Amino acid sequence: MLQPVCPLSEIPPGEAYRWATEPAVAIFHTEDGEVFAIDDTCTHQDASLADGWLEGCEVECPLHASKFDLRTGRVDAPPAKLPVRTHRVAVTDGVVHVELSTEAPNLPPGAKP
Amino acid sequence: MEKVAIVGASLAGLAAVRALRRQSFTGEIVVVGAERHRPYDRPPLSKDFLTGAVTAADLALSPDDEDLGADWRLGVTATGFDPHNRAVHLDSGEVLRADGVVIATGARARPIDHIGVHTLRTLDDAIVLRDALKQSGRLVVIGAGFIGAEVASSARKLGWDVTVVESLPTPLSGSLGTEMGEVVARLHGDHGVRLLTGLPVSGLTGTDQIEAVELADGTRLPADLVVAGIGAIPNVEWLAGAGGLAAATSVPGVVATGDVTGSQHWTFALENPAAVVATLLGTEPPAAKAPYFWSDQYGVMIQFAGHRAPGDTVRIVEGDPEQRSFLAVYERDGQPSAVLGLDQPKLFTRWRRQLRSAPQEA
Secondary structure, three states: OEEEEEEHHHOOOOEEEEEOOOOOEEEEEOOOOOEEEEEOEOOOOOOEHHHOEEEOOEEEOOOOOOEEEOOOOOEEEOOOOOOOOEEEEEEEOOEEEEEOOOOOOOOOOOOOO | OOEEEEEOOOHHHHHHHHHHHHOOOOOEEEEEEOOOOOOEOOHHHHOHHHHOOOOOHHHEOOOOOOOOOEEEEEOOOEEEEEOOOOEEEEOOOOEEEOOEEEEOOOEEEOOOOOOOEEOOOOHHHHHHHHHHOOOOOEEEEEOOOHHHHHHHHHHHHOOOEEEEEEOOOOOOHHHHOHHHHHHHHHHHHHOOOEEEEOOOEEEEEOOOOOOEEEEOOOOEEEOOEEEEOOOEEEOOHHHHHHOHHHHHOOOOOEEEOHHHHOOOOHHHHHHHHHHHHHHHHOOOOOOOOOOEEEEEEOOEEEEEEEOOOOOOEEEEEEEEHHHOEEEEEEEEOOEEEEEEEEOOHHHHHHHHHHHOOOOOOO
């Protein structure tokens, strides 16, 4: 089920929005104008990927430099080794809608469930 | 190029394998590693691994299902090198010949040869130290660099009485400069750890077990456990017959990367292999980013990026050093040269991005 999250205008291109659902979701608006949603918590250690370094369709964790592909959630660079979940996104009438994945999240050791 | 030998199976060696495959190398890859473990992540060894928050299994750098098509020879040490034949001599007696050789043998902890003095570099070191920390008592850490500070922080969390001794007047001044080195060093006192600076160790006492660390001014620090974090020595002895590292890598088809080159930064070992692999394959190297490293002490995330040089000025642009949460920018000729953050990951990352367009040369 798609849920409305925020107006796209609140996320400038190249920036991210942290949606404080459980577990939190990071919504990225790329420089090319695409919108992606992945789990916000890095699978390596507890860090917010919305605070990370967005470059193209890849985000680098702000702490330990793990990289994730926003399109697939796969790990592009360690120390993370498990992918982040991706969530389906639709932008309707200027509002970002997200459908949360039903898969189990890959939370890091010690992170809150 | 049909066969590449990678000597060293830690982060740099693994990154070299991945870079070869990403750069479409389809030939044979042999990886030689002196440690018995598959590539693992070293930074947590002094932090979450010591405190028990993560396990050895959590440290693996490769997912179980990653197949890079490489032949991993673990627990095998390179003993000699003939660069002109690109032949690596192994302690198993085998001579490994390849068209390209990546030297990634890393570095080892500088030791202090005395009973009860630990160093921390490898997973096996960390397992021994973690066990030694299971009881609590008096720990003396020799060296207030990042490893020493992180071990002090972890031991404090485990209930140890901790003293850190540093021969320099200001810890971390080589990396962060004097002003910021002082600020970061205050974390020890904040958390009940004694820091003694400007005092070299003059001796160690104890025959069956460690008893005390003695300092140049006559101070005697009783100790149940001592950890030395006094730097690293590149593993280059096996290259002696080849004329050393510089001579070996002056031969076409031979490159070096990671800590063996003298760098001690995790991100260099992660990113530089792609550049040296491009040299081997004759492809375009990726753009280099500004150096980046981090440390985690007493729950405070310390992040640094850039090329600081003596004479750079430091300006606090956000937060307050007294609160141990701030962002400091180093400047040279009015341009940012480096950035330091304490518990400011979002802002730090923004500044780190900007450094890329700043001048890189001192």
